[in-house]
Amino acid sequence: GQQVMQIPQYQHVQEGEDFTTYCNSSTTLSNIQWYKQRPGGHPVFLIQLVKSGEVKKQKRLTFQFGEAKKNSSLHITATQTTDVGTYFCAASLWEGGGNQFYFGTGTSLTVIP
Amino acid sequence: ETGVTQTPRHLVMGMTNKKSLKCEQHLGHNAMYWYKQSAKKPLELMFVYNFKEQTENNSVPSRFSPECPNSSHLFLHLHTLQPEDSALYLCASSQDRRVIYNSPLHFGNGTRLTVT
Numbered sequence: 001g002q003q004v005m006q007i008p009q010y011q012h013v014q015e016g017e018d019f020t021t022y023c024n025s026s027t028t029l030s031n032i033q034w035y036k037q038r039p040g041g042h043p044v045f046l047i048q049l050v051k052s053g054e055v056k057k058q059k060r061l062t063f064q065f066g067e068a069k070k071n072s073s074l075h076i077t078a079t080q081t082t083d084v085g086t087y088f089c090a091a092s093l094w095e096g097g098g099n100q101f102y103f104g105t106g107t108s109l110t111v112i113p
Numbered sequence: 114e115t116g117v118t119q120t121p122r123h124l125v126m127g128m129t130n131k132k133s134l135k136c137e138q139h140l141g142h143n144a145m146y147w148y149k150q151s152a153k154k155p156l157e158l159m160f161v162y163n164f165k166e167q168t169e170n171n172s173v174p175s176r177f178s179p180e181c182p183n184s185s186h187l188f189l190h191l192h193t194l195q196p197e198d199s200a201l202y203l204c205a206s207s208q209d210r211r212v213i214y215n216s217p218l219h220f221g222n223g224t225r226l227t228v229t
Contacts, residue, residue: 004155031215042203043156045217088156092215103156 003027004091006104014112019076021107023089030092032072034063037106038085046074079111116140119204119221127229128194134224136187136204143209145187146218147179150201162187163209194228201225 005024031050035043049065056063062075089104117138147159161169162181178190203223208216
């Protein structure tokens with residue numbers, strides 16, 4: 001079954017509004033990574049979170065890892081048209097005696113000028 | 114970012130054809146991957162190579178055959194594909210996952226494959 005659930009699947013926002021995407025798992029995660037894929041492009045690594053409760057910022061982007069290490073979020077403040085794309089979380093979890101890596105389904109962000 | 118190069122960018126093939134996808138990385142990484150990206154589905158891991166050795170094969174049909182002659186090059190040989198195999202095929206590389214299991218992936222631009 002799907003190990004990593006990501007919501008929402010789609011989000012349309014007016015330019016200047018905030019945006020948040022969530023990544024959830026029923027299993028404790030070793031770490032989580034976030035990627036951005038522009039339309040017609042390929043996924044590009046944004047950041048990695050490892051510690052429980054960790055918060056990292058990149059300009060207008062804020063990444064959080066839950067205290068229980070089962071969920072994560074990406075928040076964009078005051079969206080711009082350059083933020084358009086699909087945001088994926090990718091979670092690493094200990095399974096079957098090894099580290100397994102799963103991508104979420106992604107959240108497609110549209111920013112209306 | 115040109116660290117991972119994939120060719121061709123687009124490929125149309127019939128179900129009886131044989132073709133190959135090529136991936137080359139210039140990042141000094143030791144792990145390489147093939148992913149399949151279909152609409153409305155998560156990225157699906159197909160194969161993983163670490164130091165030229167295949168370490169994962171996620172129940173991929175035998176009509177997909179990977180080849181990794183060295184740590185910088187990765188191929189995906191295709192034969193007798195089905196229309197449902199049409200997708201974006203992404204190559205990625207990372208540092209040695211035995212040492213750094215959570216090493217970020219660096220993706221190529223992908224090959225958009227259409228099977229007719």
